[in-house]
Amino acid sequence: MASSLEDDLSCSVCCEVYQDPQLLPCGHSFCCRCLEKHFAVNSARTCPVCRRTSPQKLVANLVLRNACESYLKEKEKKNDGEVKCSQHGEKLQLFCKTDEQAICLECRKQKHSSHRVQPLAHAVRQRKSRVKVALRPAEKALEALRNGTTQNSQITKYIESQVQQAERLIKKEFERFHQFLHEEEEARVTSLKKEAKRKRDRVQERIDREILSLSERVKEVEEEMEDDGATFLQNFDSVLQRAEYTEPDSTFGSESLIDMPEHVGNLGYRVWKKMKDIFRYYPVVLDPNTAPADFSISNDLVCVGKSSRDRPIPVPHQGNRIVLGSEGYTDGIHCWDIEVGGSKHWTIGVCQRSAQMYHSVQPLSPENGFWALMCRNGNSYKFLASKSGCFRLKKKLRMVRVQLAWQYCLDCLSKNICSRRRTLGFLDADDGSMIAFTGVPPGVALFPFLIPEERFAPLHIAPVDIPLTVEQILPFEENKTKYTVYAIVLVIVSFILGMLMRNE
Incomplete structure (x- = not known):
């Protein structure tokens, strides 16, 4: 199409695009320079095409000139993208594979005669293919983003599934609350109605007896009043006495009324x-986000076991195969029981939480911030502490108590210097006997962790009973006595712990 347009805009004399085209009376147009040269040798001033004479003065073909100028400008724009050799000004037609650069024919002759050379178009096709291959991952990533299959999209979907699961569990738990409160309300209202009926029946029973008694008395008096004459007068005193009504003393006391304190006193507290x-x-709630995919966590987050099927987690688990408690302890005394049941392979303890533990597997050792008790084959145990070693117990553990506490130094106490160290202990929860204990860093957040290592043998966090006591306001002297007893007990406990450490 471009070539046909250029033919229409070309002078039939010079075969080039019109330069200052002039219009003859016959309708043909030619370059001004071409007509001047033609008329110089042809005095008759005839048209080079149709031979008709043109005695009039030449007229510029403005429309054709504008069209030619526009065409040349567009053609120049298209040719501007063509790169030419900076040294020879020729078109780059070849590609030197040795020097990895585009060259012209003259460069080929002078500097690249011994190099490996290929046509420029072929080199462009090869490199476009390489770019397409390199672009493919980006295209796939873009498609994954649009389709919602990237890791970020999976995390978003997983968060939504967690929200739905949490909302379902919250509603289920509150349904239990509502059911309990509804049943408790019904039971207490029923109890109130039973007491009301019992006491109303008792009062009504007395009323019925009074009605019967008074009815009989009124009837007897009315019958005797039917007598006339001397008989009535003879019995007048006794009839009058029976006719006079004296209200009997009430035999009911306050116990006959509804026991209001029993039904509404401290109702919410009870x-x-x-x-x-x-x-x-x-006391410990597990964090399922820290567990690997093949760990199964119960809905109440207090039981963990190995599963035969992986959970769908959006982030690959690359750290230690453990599940952490949701809360770390930096101070205070903390204690929790773990029911190991029939499991023969397990590990429980505390650790320091760090970013590295999620990206790499670290050996379970105090140097890496892990203190634990391990069980192998149900009868061999290993204590992960500064002086770790294997040992056996006379009886199989069923429930293990983990305890973070403080040990006070008696020598320092005798010198009125407060000194203590933080300890971690493992005990047999059934009889309270000590299994092993060690010192741990103070002021560092330590998180409980569990490792179930046997299928169909999960580890359970045991619930604890919370005693509800009402503190009485004691006089100062009684408070002083109470605190003195506490201090004596503290010294005795510290002495016992110190003796155990020396024996160790």
């Missing part, structure tokens, strides 16, 4: 106290 026996408290 219901809450009863509720604690139904809704259990667990």
Whole structure:
């Protein structure tokens, strides 16, 4: 199409695009320079095409001139993208594979005669293919983003699934709350109605007896009043006495009324106290986001076991195969029981939480921030501490107590210097006997962790009973006595712990 347009805009004399085209009376147009040269040798001033004479003065063909100028400008724009050799000004037609650069024919002759050379178009096709291959991952990533299959999209979907699961569990738990409160309300209203009926029946029974007694008396008096004459007068005193009504003394006291304190006194507290026996408290709650895919976590987050099927987690688990507790402890005394049941392979303890533990597997050792008790084959145990070693116990552990506490130095106490160190202990929860204990860093957040290593043998966090006591306001002297007893008990406990450490 471009070539046909250029033919239409070309002078039939010079075969080039019109330069200052002039229009003859016959309708043909020619370059001004071409007509001047033609008329110089042809005095008759005839048209080079049709031979008709043109005696008039030449007229510029403005429309054709504008069209030619526009065409030349567009053609110049298209040719501007063509790169030419900076040294020879020729078109780059070849590609030197040795020097990895585009060259012209003259460069080929002078500097690249011994190099490997290929046509420029072929080199462009090869490199475009390489770019397409390199671009393919980006295209796939773009497609994954649009389709929602990237890791970020999977995390978003997983968060939504967690929200739905948490909302379902919250509603289920509150349904239990509502059911309990509804049943408790019904039971207390029923109890109130039973007491009301019992006491109303008792009062009504007395009323019925009074009605019967008075009815009989009124009837007897009325019958005797039917007598006339001397008989009535003879019996007048006794009839009058029976006719006179004296209200009997009430035999009912305050116990005949509804016992209001029994039904509404401290009602909320008593219901809450009863509720604690139904809704259990667990000192440790597991964080499922720290567990690998093949760990199965219960809905209440207090039981973990190995599963035969992986959970769908959006982030690959690359760290230690452990599940952490949701809360770390930096101070205070903390204790929790773990039911190991029939499991023969497990590891429980505390650790320091760090970013590295999620990206690489670290040996379980105090140097890496892990203190634990391991069980192998159900009868061999290993204590991960500064002086770790294997040992055996006379009986198989069923429930292990993990305890973070403080040990006070008696020598320092005798000098009125407060000194203590943080300790981690493992005990047999059934009889309270000590299995092993060691010192741990103070002021560092230590998180409980569990490792179930045997299928069909999960590890359970045991619930604890929370005693509800009402503190009495004691006089100063009684408070002083109470605190003195506490201090004596503290010294005795510290002495016992010190003796155990020396024996170790």
